[in-house]
Amino acid sequence: MRAHEAGALHGDFGHQGPSWLRTPADVNELMAPLWPRTARKDDDGVLQVGGRDVASLAQEFGTPAYLLDEEDFRARCRDFKQGFAGADVYYAGKAFLCRAIVRILVEEEMNLDVCSGGELATALAAGMDPARLALHGNNKSVRELTRAVEAGVGRIVVDSFDEIERLAAIARERGVRPRVMIRVTVGVEAHTHEFIATAHEDQKFGFSLAGGKAFEAARVILEQDTLELRGLHSHIGSQIFDTSGFEVSARRVLTLQERIRTELGAELPELDLGGGFGIAYTSQDTPSPAGDLAERMFKIVADECRGLGIAQPHLSVEPGRAIVGPSTFTLYEVGTVKPLDGLRTYVSVDGGMSDNIRTALYDASYSATLASRASQAEPILARVVGKHCEAGDVVVKDEFLPADVRPGDLIAVPGTGAYCRSMASNYNHVPRPPVVAVRDGQARVIVRRETEDDLLALDVG
Ligand SMILES: Cc1ncc(COP(=O)(O)O)c(C=O)c1O
Numbered sequence: 034m035r036a037h038e039a040g041a042l043h044g045d046f047g048h049q050g051p052s053w054l055r056t057p058a059d060v061n062e063l064m065a066p067l068w069p070r071t072a073r074k075d076d077d078g079v080l081q082v083g084g085r086d087v088a089s090l091a092q093e094f095g096t097p098a099y100l101l102d103e104e105d106f107r108a109r110c111r112d113f114k115q116g117f118a119g120a121d122v123y124y125a126g127k128a129f130l131c132r133a134i135v136r137i138l139v140e141e142e143m144n145l146d147v148c149s150g151g152e153l154a155t156a157l158a159a160g161m162d163p164a165r166l167a168l169h170g171n172n173k174s175v176r177e178l179t180r181a182v183e184a185g186v187g188r189i190v191v192d193s194f195d196e197i198e199r200l201a202a203i204a205r206e207r208g209v210r211p212r213v214m215i216r217v218t219v220g221v222e223a224h225t226h227e228f229i230a231t232a233h234e235d236q237k238f239g240f241s242l243a244g245g246k247a248f249e250a251a252r253v254i255l256e257q258d259t260l261e262l263r264g265l266h267s268h269i270g271s272q273i274f275d276t277s278g279f280e281v282s283a284r285r286v287l288t289l290q291e292r293i294r295t296e297l298g299a300e301l302p303e304l305d306l307g308g309g310f311g312i313a314y315t316s317q318d319t320p321s322p323a324g325d326l327a328e329r330m331f332k333i334v335a336d337e338c339r340g341l342g343i344a345q346p347h348l349s350v351e352p353g354r355a356i357v358g359p360s361t362f363t364l365y366e367v368g369t370v371k372p373l374d375g376l377r378t379y380v381s382v383d384g385g386m387s388d389n390i391r392t393a394l395y396d397a398s399y400s401a402t403l404a405s406r407a408s409q410a411e412p413i414l415a416r417v418v419g420k421h422c423e424a425g426d427v428v429v430k431d432e433f434l435p436a437d438v439r440p441g442d443l444i445a446v447p448g449t450g451a452y453c454r455s456m457a458s459n460y461n462h463v464p465r466p467p468v469v470a471v472r473d474g475q476a477r478v479i480v481r482r483e484t485e486d487d488l489l490a491l492d493v494g
């Protein structure tokens with residue numbers, strides 16, 4: 034089998050050219066960062082995952098569908114747990130959460146970060162030990178806080194003075210003492226898209242460190258005998274490759290920790306440096322393995338603590354995208370192909386911005402491959418677009434696809450495990466696709482496809 038016969042497993046415009054013209058060995062090597070571990074193409078160019086081929090999965094479950102490689106998801110949990118041994122790893126449920134995922138997390142002995150009543154309910158419904166949960170949010174309702182306190186959630190990451198007051202009252206009424214962390218805005222300009230950076234001063238999350246609000250929050254919490262202050266929390270943003278942002282953030286937050294110890298007499302035993310570890314969406318992204326990230330982060334914390342003369346707090350991190358992102362790809366069927374002379378070819382698929390809003394929202398880059406057959410055709414510059422009534426309904430901005438791409442072909446887009454199903458909508462009354470977990474030749478639906486009846490059921494007429 035020659036590589037181009039197998040079709041591209043990864044290609045992206047403008048960097049190294051069309052990848053299906055490379056050797057099979059190259060193609061396999063290039064697969065690694067973008068595709069789930071068990072993904073490969075067979076001799077007929079049909080993409081396989083978890084021991085199943087996508088043509089049969091499309092027949093059984095329809096398209097579009099998110100196909101999650103369960104082995105890959107579990108392996109990434111283990112990579113983080115092993116890499117960060119000695120620290121705690123909280124999977125960030127906002128990336129993608131459902132009960133089957135919670136059960137896997139329980140089996141893999143992971144902790145879980147939830148950021149809404151809905152995520153909390155999902156975690157509890159699937160049997161997650163509440164002590165392993167962290168609750169986030171800049172505007173947690175009284176109801177959400179009450180539920181978390183009553184369930185015995187392990188930590189609540191407080192985000193405002195209003196919340197401290199609310200939470201203290203809820204705890205007082207129930208005679209309990211919830212554990213809290215303070216979300217600190219450290220003022221780091223993370224190198225990522227503006228919409229997903231969270232530690233610069235001018236935004237809604239956290240207590241400003243520079244403005245003295247974070248110190249003030251510590252003082253207020255320490256005055257309450259109904260709240261137990263466990264530590265500081267910083268999350269600088271998402272899809273970050275460079276650990277220098279974490280270094281600055283750790284330095285600033287630990288400096289605050291030292292001030293809290295000196296001026297308020299409180300030794301804080303924990304520190305959470307958040308999530309945000311980047312993944313490869315195209316060959317131009319170069320993520321670090323979890324072990325390397327951990328090594329660097331442990332060193333940063335150790336160095337800073339030594340410099341400040343404080344005891345090292347117990348570290349935790351909250352990766353979401355880096356665990357679930359690469360485990361999943363979206364399978365679409367091509368509906369129409371429109372070559373625009375001198376421009377590019379528009380390949381329309383049966384989903385779009387309702388199942389992947391990230392391209393439209395963050396100008397995110399994705400790649401795609403012809404997944405259902407091999408092709409000998411020349412590469413053409415294509416744009417994979419959806420079926421929505423919106424010109425910006427783009428899934429993959431630029432990709433080389435074979436010139437004979439045609440209606441009925443299956444197209445796979447990797448790296449869609451994080452923030453695609455969880456941010457999906459039913460814009461234009463397009464029902465949301467299912468999530469199908471595949472492992473050892475078995476496929477099971479873990480989130481079923483939304484139906485038109487589901488949509489009509491909400492519309493009370
Ligand atoms: C507080 C917090 N923790 C963790 C995460 C997870 O981020 P990521 O999925 O980029 O690892 C987020 C989202 O950005 C977050 O806001």
Ligand SMILES: N[C@@H](CCCC[NH3+])C(=O)O
Nearest residue numbers: 127229271272391451452
């Ligand atoms: N939803 C964003 C990341 C922000 C997530 C949570 N703070 C994304 O798709 O990249």
